[in-house]
Amino acid sequence: MGSPGGWWGRKSTPAKVETYTRWSFHFIALSEPTVIGVTAFGHVDARVALLVMTPVAAHVALAMVTASRALDWTVGRRPQPLRLLWALGAATALLAVAALVPGRYGPVGEDTGTVLGSVFGAVLCYGVGMMALGLRERRRVVWLVVGFGAGAGLVAWATGMPALAALTMAAFVTAAGGFFAATSFFSIWLLNAVYALDEARETRARLAVAEERLRFGRDLHDVMGRNLAVIALKSELAVQLARRERPEAVEQMIEVQRIAQESQREVREVVRGYRRADLEAELHGARGVLRAAGIDCEVGGETDGLPAEVQSALGWVVREATTNVLRHGDAKKCTVTVLRPKGRVVLTVRNDGATAPHGSARTGGTGLAGLRERLSAVGGTLDAGEARDGEFRLVAEVPLTARPALEVAS
Template identity: 65%
Template sequence: MRGPVTWWRGKSTPAKVETYTRWSFHFFVAIEIATVGLPALGQVEPGLAGRLVLMVCVHGGVCAVTAARALDWTRGRREQPVRMLWTLGGVTAAVAVAAVWIGEHGPGGDEVDTATGGLFATVLVVGAGVMTLGVRRRRRASTVVAGFAAGSGLVAFALGVPAPAALLTVVTVLIGAGLLAFTSAFSVWLLNTVYELDEARETRARLAVAEERLRFGRDLHDVMGRNLAVIALKSELAVQLARRGRPEAVEQMIEVQRIAQESQREVRDVVRGYREADLGAELAGAQGVLTAAGIRCEVSGETAGLPAEVQSALGWVVREATTNVLRHGDAGRCTVALSVTEERVVLTVENDGARATGGGGGSGLAGLRERLTAVDGELEAGSAGDDRFRVTATVPLPTVRTVSEVTS
């Protein structure tokens, strides 16, 4: 059974920020009910208290639904909730007018005035702040706040509230709604920024793959372009000579065969160079890429003296593990350690913030196991406790070597 901690750690950073933002506005609703509705139960007579609590609960529920739909609209998951915004405005106005009317024409007493006055100001502040989630431009948000503040003064004055008290109400609503509107705008900006940064990281990873494919294509073009042109030219010449019965046609076809064999060898060299990874270069590249992505990376170990085939296999482990950290994890720190003993070399890549960095059965890790099998190596990948993920590659060494481990 998944607990709250596991559920939270399983979310990406943007999903965590979105969840936090949503529940922050639900928390504002809870504060509204706790600070205005519940105290009324002990301040006024039960019948009136029940009506006040019902009003604030209805208003809080409409605020919660509006906030959720407005955030969905902000993320592009639904259309702008215009009807919910108008509904919230209407419910807010109705509750505010009812609170002022009860305070002025209902049962007298300081307790009733305090309860209804607090309800009046709070519903206007929370209502205006939540409504600003459903608009994009600052001018419109400012208009909503100013409109609620001005409306509070007009309603209060029209229902018999003295002018100084009505003016104080306007100032209170203006400041409170303005602060909550600023919080709403900042929350939306932060949420959108986090999602954009996450999309940029995904784009960067895809561009890195595309750039490598283009490099490989350019290398093949450089190798094959000229040779294929020569083969085509000499084949055409051989055809013309053969039609005329000239013996030079055989020589041209022999030359075509030689060029074709040379091209085949050159293509194998290109592919071999593409598939072989230099371990030192991969370690330096991993550190640079992770650091650029805001992930603190520590690399330790010395690659000097390792056989080329071992470096190539381990280089691919570093490359694949780094890609997984960038694309699937939510890491803040990554360590890459290379340990060389007399009998074997062990490469360990460990990162925190793991949520989907490869469960050990992905195609990437399966490909690494195949590469390591070619050098009698083994690969282990899995959780290392808490939210850490560890990839360990072990390759035996054919000759005796001294222990070498230097921190860089």
């Protein structure tokens, strides 16, 4: 059974921001009946207060559904909820008018008029704020706020309210509705920005992999292109000489053999250079990449004087750990330390973004399996898994007195 925070911990950063935004607006919608209810139950009889709260509750339910569908539209899961937006706008206007007219013309006391006035103002302000979630252009949001503010003033003036009071009512609805609409619009902008940044980070990781593949392919082409062309030409020449029974055919084939062997050696050097990683360079590269991704990265320790094969193996550990932090975790901080106790070197990579992929990586995954193979070649070990403090910790240990048991296969 997972921990109480497992559901939240398994979410990515954009999903967390979306969940927070969604529930924030649900709670904002629920604050509408709270504000009206405090006024209603404090001024009128409980039965009258319940009668007032019934349409308010229906308005809140419609607003919550509209907000949820509008957020789904924002992240691309549903089409724009135009019908719900029109329905919420109509319900907001009708409920506001229904609250204002009895307060001006009906046989109600001062307390009831106060309650109906609170319904009028709250319904308009909250309704405008929720409808702004379903609009993408600022111009339309402005027209929405100004339209409901002006409508509130006109309705108030038409029901007999003095012009100055009606103007004050219009200004209040415009200001309060504008505040809620601006909050909604900024929240949607922030949510879109978080998703865009996450997509850019994934794109950057894919581009880095593609660039490395292109570099390797380019190097391999440079090595093999000329040699294969020479081999093809000399083989064709040897065939022609052999058909004429010329002894030079043997010399040409010997040359072909020599070029082929030279090509094998050069390919091994390319692959070995591709696979060999410098520890100091990898540490600097990891710090730069993680900081560019918004992750605070601290690097410490000494790497001077380490054998080349040890630096290569630990450099690959740093590279794989950095990739895991970028792709699988939700880290905000990562620490890489290189310690050199007597006769050994210990590399530790810690980050606070432990998730399910990390937790399962201890026993599976080709990346960590490849690291264990590289470390075993220099007598080293690898331990990776989620620590008790919620961090993901990767520890590579290599004895400095050991010699490679075998050369890493090329």
